[in-house]
Every structure is written in structure tokens, then in C-alpha cells.
Amino acid sequence: MSKLERIMHIEDDLSIQEVARVALEIVGGFTVKSCESGSQGLAEVADFNPQLVLLDVMMPGMDGPQTLAELQKLPCMTGVPVVFMTAKAQTQEVSSYRELGAAGVIIKPFDPMTLSEQIIEIWNQMHA
Amino acid sequence: MKQPRSSRLTAKILLLILGAGLLQVLLSGIVTQQGLRSDMQSLLIEQQKRLNGNAVRLIERELDIRKHFLATLAAQQALDGQVSYTSSAKLIASQQQSIDLYFPGGVLILNASGIAVGESTRVEGRLGTSYADRPHIRQALDSGQPGISKPIMGRTTRTPILSISAPVKNAQGRVIGLIAGGIQLEQENLFDVAVNTTLGSPSRLFVMDMTHQMYVTASDPELAMQPLPDDGASALLAKLRRGEDMGLLANVETGGEDLFIADEMPYLGWRVVSLTPLKRITDKLDPILTQNLLIGVVFFLLLSLALVFLLRRAMGPLSSAAQQITDMMEGRRPIQPIEIDRTDEVGYLVSVFNQLTQRQQQQALELERERDLLRSQFEQSSDAILLLTIDTLLISRANPELSKLLGYSVESLHDLPFAYLLEEGQAPLPELVSQAMTAGGQCVIILLRQFGGSVHCEVTAARVGLPGEYQLMLNLRDISERLRNEQLKNDFVSTVSHELRTPLTSIYGTLRLVNSGVLDNSPEQAASLLKSAEDNSQRLTALINDLLDIDKLEANKLQLQLKPLDLNAQLQAAKGMLSSMAYDARVDLRLPATCTLQVVADEHRLQQVLANLLSNAIKFSPLGGIVTLSTEQEQQQVRVSITDQGDGIPLEFQPNVFKRFAQADATATRQRGGTGLGLAISRSLMRAMHGRIGFISTPGQGCCFWISLPVASVSATSAHRIPEVLDSNGAKAYEQA
CATH class of the missing domain: 3.30.450.20 (PAS domain)
Structure with missing residues (x-):
């Protein structure tokens, strides 16, 4: 099992994007690529070649599920887990994200000090 | 359905009663007839028996009369002291008439020697003839007592006679002669008198000498002196010999029965037997029985008439009631109580029927009400x-x-x-x-x-x-609407949750990072994050305020202070409040004309609506764009328009502009600020202030939002809602009352 190093974070809210980036880079030690929209993520995913994608659900233009669907079509995304990060945290909504193929769901507001641990746990579960 | 008729009942009752009556009449007739017949027969037999006794006594009396007559003659003869031809002739001559009356067969006077010396009826050769050899003569001469002989044959007449004799005694009591009277049993049947006067002609009489077993005489004189037949030849004799003195005998000639009654003559020992046809007795019954039957029939007819009358009177109302009920059932008359003035069973029956009808009508009415109710519920x-x-x-x-x-x-x-x-x-x-x-x-x-x-x-x-x-x-x-509402509610909760969690994520994350010290070496990054957290705090506050406003507006709990406001001052104040934002956005905010009108509104909420519309216009204006505030009086309303030069509102989004959290581009919420509730709140506020709100937008050509408020000089007019109208330029115009 390879070590998780590169994470792409697609989030339209810049303040959240910044908090997450600090949590992942400084606290978690990951290499993070932040994108403001799904289309930006799709455009840069091949170059960045992430090991895991952290994806916001509610986004203008292409929302999280649409972005996931498009990502799943890309060869470079084969085997790459996508974790939704969302403030829409009702039970049926969380269930629907999993049904779409999400490896995990992280609920906003998240704890930046334990965000990395949450992601690693999901990563480990994926590769167990 | 065939209806029962009371007339049938009447007929049945009549038939029953009349049948019973008729049967009773017949039975009583038969019983009465039998009883009467028996009683009458007994009565008549008793009567016949009595008559028979009377006949016996009559015969005895007749014989006694003759015996006494002869005794009288003997006494007269005795007065002569001798019995001679002369005295005899003299006596006979003096008593000839009486002698002919009592003894049509003649009287013979004998002397003491038994020689005939006198006779009332001349019979050749009789005078001078001695009769001393005749037993009854001899006995009378010897005994000196009067007597009656048994029937004997006349010596010279050769006919059966009954001889009665009376001795003639002298003063010393010596028998000096004898006077004998003969009764011709064949010719002078003195018993006919008895028969005719007592028993009546249809009866027959027999006088029998049972000692000598011979007929003394009978209704048929030829039987006189005839020997009695033996038992085998005569049922009557057989019964008499058995000692029966009354009974019935079959009459071969008539085919009927004869009643025989036998009495004994005590002096002579003869039996007097009468034979009377039973029919003669029963014939007397027939008129009585016929009369009895006629009375019964008449009574029966009277009873029948009375019964018919009473039954018709009793059953008439029942028949009438039955007819009325039939008419009700067949719809010829309305269902209503039957009037009757009777307190008997018929009256009670009709009364019960009326109660039943009334109850059924009530039930039918209730049923109809229930049916109407159900039909109404079903239909409506x-x-x-x-x-x-x-x-x-x-x-x-x-x-x-x-x-x-x-x-x-x-x-x-x-x-x-x-x-x-x-x-x-x-x-x-x-x-x-x-x-x-x-x-x-x-x-x-x-x-x-x-x-x-x-x-x-x-x-x-x-x-x-x-x-x-x-x-x-x-x-x-x-429940489609309910499901939609539930979905809307869920969506709203989900959206609110999202809108609350999103700024909270920034705030919480920043504070957590700063407090953990991981940014101690990156103060600039920490400051940037804190600035974002502050902005998100304000956004969170605005969102909460908006949510509170929404809640108050929906619950009608928002308290407004409606009062006349100087519109120009309100517009200037709003322009001043947003001038800083316009400046930052490089937007020119203009209010070209001065308005002198007053409007009725809540000042704080009017400012909130104007600020929302102006901030939206500024946010969606391009750099260097112009946002214009203008007013226009429309009758008793004032319209305030805010026009921008932005991209306008996409056509597909226009119907959703006033919905909560509805933004054509969700990015605007975060990139351009706003909670997504501003226009929804503005619409509610304008409604509350009796105003209206709307917009006109052509994509690519900017947007014009407007509000309309009542002029202060007139009372607030009732607002009306026009969801969608077309403006004069043909663009779709949306108006919210």
C-alpha cells in the first residue's frame, strides 16, 4: 500500500479552501492542490495526479456529484478515492453520496487538526 | 302483491260462525228431535196406557150398569112375589125401552127351576125351555148372587153372548127366579164404545179371557168366543203370556210397529189389550218437530243476518284501513296516519299501524338525511x-x-x-x-x-x-402538495444547515488552527484566515437575522410602524448607506430626480428593502456600471425603480427570483455576499407594508427591480398580486404583491 501524499481539494469557498489546505499541508504534511470549481479540478487532475480527491458538494456550475461523475470517467482517476466534504449533512444526503461512489464523507465544519487523520483512515480502509 | 281483504276475513268469520250455527242447529235439532221423540213417545205411551185403563174401567162400568139394571128388574119382579109368565111379561113391558138400551140381545126371565118364563125379545121356543143346566144359570140360582158368565154360545141364537144374571128373591130371601140379560158379543159389541170414546178408531181392542184361553170379544167381533192362538201364532199372546203388559209389536200389514198395552179387569179376570199403531203416536210428533225445526231455522237466519250486520259494522273500518294502506303502498295517496274513531281491536290495530308508519317515516327521513349527508360528502x-x-x-x-x-x-x-x-x-x-x-x-x-x-x-x-x-x-x-411541502421543508432545512455550516467551517477551522499554534510561524496566513473568519461571522449573523425575519414574517409576528415617510429622504438615506459599497464596486449610484411625495411605510423595513435591492444591483453591476434610483407616481401609488446595467436575470431563473436561497448563480452567495434570502424577505416586507415588488429583466440588458408603496395622502389601498405581466417593451415583468 502506497503512502498517501497528494490530495486534490476542490472547493468553491476560498476561506474553507484555505483552512483545509493549511490543515492538510501543515498539519497532515500532504501535498495539496486546491481548485475553486469542478471544471478546474477536471482540468488539472491529470497533471497533478492525486492519490485522493477531496470534493465539495455544493458548488456553482458543476456541483460535487457531477464533478465526481466526470472524474470517474478519467483513466487517471482509476483507483483514486473521492471523499466528499459537505455542509449538507442529512442522513439521506450522506447515504446518497456513498451511493454515487464516494469513498467517504467528511461533514462541515470539520476539525482541521484531525482532518488528515480522517482522510488517512479512509485511505487505509480503501486499501485494507 | 295481492292484498288481503278484510271482506275475505268477514266471509271466513261468517262462514265459520254460520257453519257452526248451522251445525249447532242441526245437532240440537237432531238431539231435540230424538229427545222430544223419546219424551213424546213416553208421554203418548203413558197417555195410551191411561186411555187403556180408562177403557177397562168404562167396560167394567158398562157391565156394572147392566148388572145393576138387572138387579133393579129382579127387585121389581120380586115385588110380585112370584116369577110367572104374566109378571115377567108385565115387567118386561114396563122396562122394554131400558131393556132394549142395555141388552139389545134381550132379557130372559127364568123361574126358580130355570125355566124361561119371560123374554124381552121373542125367540121361538125359548119360553118354557129350561136353562137350569146352564152352569152360569145354575150357579146364579144356587148362589142367589148376581153374576156375569163367561162368554157362552146362545142356546137358541147360536151366537156368542155374554150373560149377566140377577136372582129374584122373595121377601124371605129365597130365590124365586132369575133374570138374565144377554149381550151379543158379535153384534152388540159394547166395547166399541170404549174403543171409540177412549182409544180412538185406529186402535184395536181385545178382551181376552186368559183363564179359558179365549177371546171375549175384540174390535173384530168375529174373534168373540174364539180360542186364543198359541204363542207361535201370535207374538202378542206370547208377550201377554210372559206377563208383559206393554210393548211393541211388528205390524206385518203396515210394516210399522204397534204399541200394545194390557190391563186386567179385576172382577172378571179378563185382560183388555189395546193395540195402537206407533205411527199414530209418532205422527203427533212430526208437527212438533217440524215446528221446532222451523223455529231453529228462523232463529238461525235471524242470527246470520245479525252476524252479517255486526261483522260488516266491525270489519268495515278494517276494510277501509286496508284499502287506505293499499293506496299508500301503490302511491295513490300519501303515507299519512289513518283516521279512525274506534277503541276496539280494529282501532288499536290501526293505531299501532299509524305508530309504525310514523316511526318508519321518521326512520326514512333520518335515512334520507343520512343518505343526503353521505351523498353530499361523497360528491363534495x-x-x-x-x-x-x-x-x-x-x-x-x-x-x-x-x-x-x-x-x-x-x-x-x-x-x-x-x-x-x-x-x-x-x-x-x-x-x-x-x-x-x-x-x-x-x-x-x-x-x-x-x-x-x-x-x-x-x-x-x-x-x-x-x-x-x-x-x-x-x-x-x-398528498402530492404535502410531499412537495415536505420536500421543500427538507430542502430548506438542508439549505439552511448548509448555509450555516459553511461559514462556520471557516470560522471554526481558523480558530482551531490559530489556537493549535500551527500558524504561529505564518502570521500572514493566520491574519488572512482570521479575516475570512470575520467575514464569515458577519455572513452568519446576516443569515441568522434574515432567518429570524423570515420566521417573523411567516408567523405574522413582525411589528411594523407604518407612518408617512418622506420618500426622497428615504431614498437619500439608502443611497448614502450603500455609497461605500458602490464605491468599492466601482459602481456609480445615482438618484437624479427629487421626489416630494410621502409614502406610508415602516422606515426601518423600507430601508432594509431598498438596501437589499441596491446591494443586489451593485453586486451584479459591471465595473463602472450605473445603478439608477428613480420614482414615478402611479395614481395613489409610488413606484421606486432600481435599474442596473448588469447581465440581467436568466429567463429560466426569473420565476424563482423571490424564492428562498434562490440565486441564478450560487457562487454569488459567497463571491458577492448575501444570504439568498434577501429578495424573499423583501417580498414579504412589501406585502406587510401593503406594497408590491417586482422586476423587469431582459438577459444581457440589465435589470430593473421596483417597489410600489401607497402615497401617504390616501389610505393604504389593498394590494393585489399579479404574478407575471408583460411590460411595454415586451419583456417579461414579474410582480410580487
Whole structure:
């Protein structure tokens, strides 16, 4: 099992994007690529070649599920887990994200000090 | 239906009573006749017996009369002191008339030697003849006592006679002669008198000397002196010899019966027997019995007439009541109480019928009310109701609401299989019905509309009707709107949750990072994050305020202070409040004209609406764009318009502009600020202030939002809502009252 190093974070809210980036880079030690929209993520995913994608659900233009669907079509995304990060945290909504193929769901507001641990746990579960 | 007639009952009662009466008359007639016949027969027999006794006494009396007569003659003869031819002739001559009366057979006077010396009827050779050898003569001469002989044959007449003798005694008591009178038994039947005077002609009389076993005489004189037949030849003699003195004998000649009665003459020892035809007795009964029968028949007829009269009188009202009931049943007269003035059983029956009718009318009325109520509920129910045949699940009846719900006409729903209306993919109909029929059970089914689309219905089912004709009644409640509202509510909660969690994520994350010290070495990054957290705090506060406003507005708890406001001052204040934002956005905010009107509004809330519209206009204006505030009086209203030069509102989004959290581009919420609730709140506030709000927008050509408020000089006019109108330029205009 390879070590998780590169994470792409697609989030339209810049303040959240910044908090997450600090949590992942400084606290978690990951290499993070932040994108403001799904289309930006799709455009840069091949170059960045992430090991895991952290994806916001509610986004203008292409929302999280649409972005996931498009990502799943890309060869470079084969085997790459996508974790939704969302403030829409009702039970049926969380269930629907999993049904779409999400490896995990992280609920906003998240704890930046334990965000990395949450992601690693999901990563480990994926590769167990 | 064949109606029972009281006349039939009358006929039955009449027949019964008259039949019983007739039977009684017949039976009583028979019994009476038998009793009468028996009694009368006994009476007549007694009478006959009495008559027979009378006859016996009469004969005895006749004989006694003659005996005394002879004794008188003997006494007269004795006066002569001798019995001679001369004295005899003299005596006879003096008593000739009496002698002829009592002794038509003549009187013979004998001397003491028994020689005939005198006779009342001349018989050749009799005088001088001695009769001393005749036993009864001898006995009379010897005994000196009067007597009556047994029937004997006359010596010279050669006819049977009965001889009565009386001795003639002298003063010394010596018998000096004898006077004997003969009664011709064949010719001078003195018994005929007895028979004719007592027994009547149809009777026959026999005088029998049972000692000498011979007839003394009889109604038939030829029997005189005839020997009595033996028992075998005569049933009568057989009975008499057995000692019977009364009885019946068969009469061979008449074919009937004869009554025989026998009495004994005590002096002579003869038996006097009368034979009377029984028919003669019973003939006397017939008139009595006939009369009795006639009385019975007349009584019966009178009774029948009385019965007919009484029954007609008694049953007449019943017949009338029955006719009235028939008329009611056949609709010839309204159902109403039958009037009757009777207190007997008929009156009671009609009274009970009236009570029953009244009760049935009340029940029918109640039933009709219930039926009307049910029909009304069925026809006017806000729920769709239908009846299904229990076996085939065909629609037997549907109410207008179902027709309205699905688009089918009520007629076309009739006999339609209910399964035809079900959207595919649901449980089988019987299972759904069973689920809906369980106690408290409800299920949701999806029905197809005739012209496309479907509707969610909550179903309750019940079995209705009578045994053998049960049906299923389904009550369908359209819950599509409820489901939509629930969905909207869920969406709202979800959206609010999202909108709250999103800024909170930034705030919490920043604080957590700063407090953990991981940014101690990156103060600039920490400052940037804190600035974002502060912005998100303000955003969170604004969102909470907006939510509170929404809640108050929806609950009608928002308190407004409506008062006349100087519109120009309000516009200037709003312009001043947003001038800083406009400056930052490089937008030129203009208010070209001065308005002198006053409007009625709540100052704080008017400013909130103007700020919302102006901030939206500024946010969506391009750099260097112009936002214009203008006013226009429209009769008793003032319209304030805020026009920008932005991209306008996409056509597909225009219907949703005033909905909560509705933004054509969600990015605007975060990139351009705002909670997504501003326009929804503004619409509610304008409604509360009796104003209106709307917009006109052509994509690519900017947007004009406007509000309309009542002028202060007039009372607030009632607002009306025009959801969508076209402006003069042909662009779609949206107006919210």
C-alpha cells in the first residue's frame, strides 16, 4: 500500500479552501492542490495526479456529484478515492453520496487538526 | 302483491260462525228431535196406557150398569112375589125401552127351576125351555148372587153372548127366579164404545179371557168366543203370556210397529189389550218437530243476518284501513296516519299501524338525511372517493374529486379496472388494499393522470355495503402538495444547515488552527484566515437575522410602524448607506430626480428593502456600471425603480427570483455576499407594508427591480398580486404583491 501524499481539494469557498489546505499541508504534511470549481479540478487532475480527491458538494456550475461523475470517467482517476466534504449533512444526503461512489464523507465544519487523520483512515480502509 | 281483504276475513268469520250455527242447529235439532221423540213417545205411551185403563174401567162400568139394571128388574119382579109368565111379561113391558138400551140381545126371565118364563125379545121356543143346566144359570140360582158368565154360545141364537144374571128373591130371601140379560158379543159389541170414546178408531181392542184361553170379544167381533192362538201364532199372546203388559209389536200389514198395552179387569179376570199403531203416536210428533225445526231455522237466519250486520259494522273500518294502506303502498295517496274513531281491536290495530308508519317515516327521513349527508360528502369531499367491486376491483362509482384529480370524467371511470390507474412498480393492488384496510392502516399509492403525470395519494379503505353485496370504498387523499411541502421543508432545512455550516467551517477551522499554534510561524496566513473568519461571522449573523425575519414574517409576528415617510429622504438615506459599497464596486449610484411625495411605510423595513435591492444591483453591476434610483407616481401609488446595467436575470431563473436561497448563480452567495434570502424577505416586507415588488429583466440588458408603496395622502389601498405581466417593451415583468 502506497503512502498517501497528494490530495486534490476542490472547493468553491476560498476561506474553507484555505483552512483545509493549511490543515492538510501543515498539519497532515500532504501535498495539496486546491481548485475553486469542478471544471478546474477536471482540468488539472491529470497533471497533478492525486492519490485522493477531496470534493465539495455544493458548488456553482458543476456541483460535487457531477464533478465526481466526470472524474470517474478519467483513466487517471482509476483507483483514486473521492471523499466528499459537505455542509449538507442529512442522513439521506450522506447515504446518497456513498451511493454515487464516494469513498467517504467528511461533514462541515470539520476539525482541521484531525482532518488528515480522517482522510488517512479512509485511505487505509480503501486499501485494507 | 295481492292484498288481503278484510271482506275475505268477514266471509271466513261468517262462514265459520254460520257453519257452526248451522251445525249447532242441526245437532240440537237432531238431539231435540230424538229427545222430544223419546219424551213424546213416553208421554203418548203413558197417555195410551191411561186411555187403556180408562177403557177397562168404562167396560167394567158398562157391565156394572147392566148388572145393576138387572138387579133393579129382579127387585121389581120380586115385588110380585112370584116369577110367572104374566109378571115377567108385565115387567118386561114396563122396562122394554131400558131393556132394549142395555141388552139389545134381550132379557130372559127364568123361574126358580130355570125355566124361561119371560123374554124381552121373542125367540121361538125359548119360553118354557129350561136353562137350569146352564152352569152360569145354575150357579146364579144356587148362589142367589148376581153374576156375569163367561162368554157362552146362545142356546137358541147360536151366537156368542155374554150373560149377566140377577136372582129374584122373595121377601124371605129365597130365590124365586132369575133374570138374565144377554149381550151379543158379535153384534152388540159394547166395547166399541170404549174403543171409540177412549182409544180412538185406529186402535184395536181385545178382551181376552186368559183363564179359558179365549177371546171375549175384540174390535173384530168375529174373534168373540174364539180360542186364543198359541204363542207361535201370535207374538202378542206370547208377550201377554210372559206377563208383559206393554210393548211393541211388528205390524206385518203396515210394516210399522204397534204399541200394545194390557190391563186386567179385576172382577172378571179378563185382560183388555189395546193395540195402537206407533205411527199414530209418532205422527203427533212430526208437527212438533217440524215446528221446532222451523223455529231453529228462523232463529238461525235471524242470527246470520245479525252476524252479517255486526261483522260488516266491525270489519268495515278494517276494510277501509286496508284499502287506505293499499293506496299508500301503490302511491295513490300519501303515507299519512289513518283516521279512525274506534277503541276496539280494529282501532288499536290501526293505531299501532299509524305508530309504525310514523316511526318508519321518521326512520326514512333520518335515512334520507343520512343518505343526503353521505351523498353530499361523497360528491363534495375534498378527497377522492371511489367504490370498487370487491371481487373484480372495478370502479363502480367515483366522485367528482377523483375525476378532477385524474382528469377522467366520472362516466369514463365507471367500470374501469382500478389497476389501470396505478403507476407501475407498486405493490399489487390487492396487497395495497389489504394494507389500507388494516386497522389504522394507510398506504400511499401513485395514480396516473389521464393526460400524463402522476399523483401521490394516501389511501384508506373500508368494506361497505350489505352482506352479499359488499364493496370497497377507497378514500384517496392527494398528498402530492404535502410531499412537495415536505420536500421543500427538507430542502430548506438542508439549505439552511448548509448555509450555516459553511461559514462556520471557516470560522471554526481558523480558530482551531490559530489556537493549535500551527500558524504561529505564518502570521500572514493566520491574519488572512482570521479575516475570512470575520467575514464569515458577519455572513452568519446576516443569515441568522434574515432567518429570524423570515420566521417573523411567516408567523405574522413582525411589528411594523407604518407612518408617512418622506420618500426622497428615504431614498437619500439608502443611497448614502450603500455609497461605500458602490464605491468599492466601482459602481456609480445615482438618484437624479427629487421626489416630494410621502409614502406610508415602516422606515426601518423600507430601508432594509431598498438596501437589499441596491446591494443586489451593485453586486451584479459591471465595473463602472450605473445603478439608477428613480420614482414615478402611479395614481395613489409610488413606484421606486432600481435599474442596473448588469447581465440581467436568466429567463429560466426569473420565476424563482423571490424564492428562498434562490440565486441564478450560487457562487454569488459567497463571491458577492448575501444570504439568498434577501429578495424573499423583501417580498414579504412589501406585502406587510401593503406594497408590491417586482422586476423587469431582459438577459444581457440589465435589470430593473421596483417597489410600489401607497402615497401617504390616501389610505393604504389593498394590494393585489399579479404574478407575471408583460411590460411595454415586451419583456417579461414579474410582480410580487
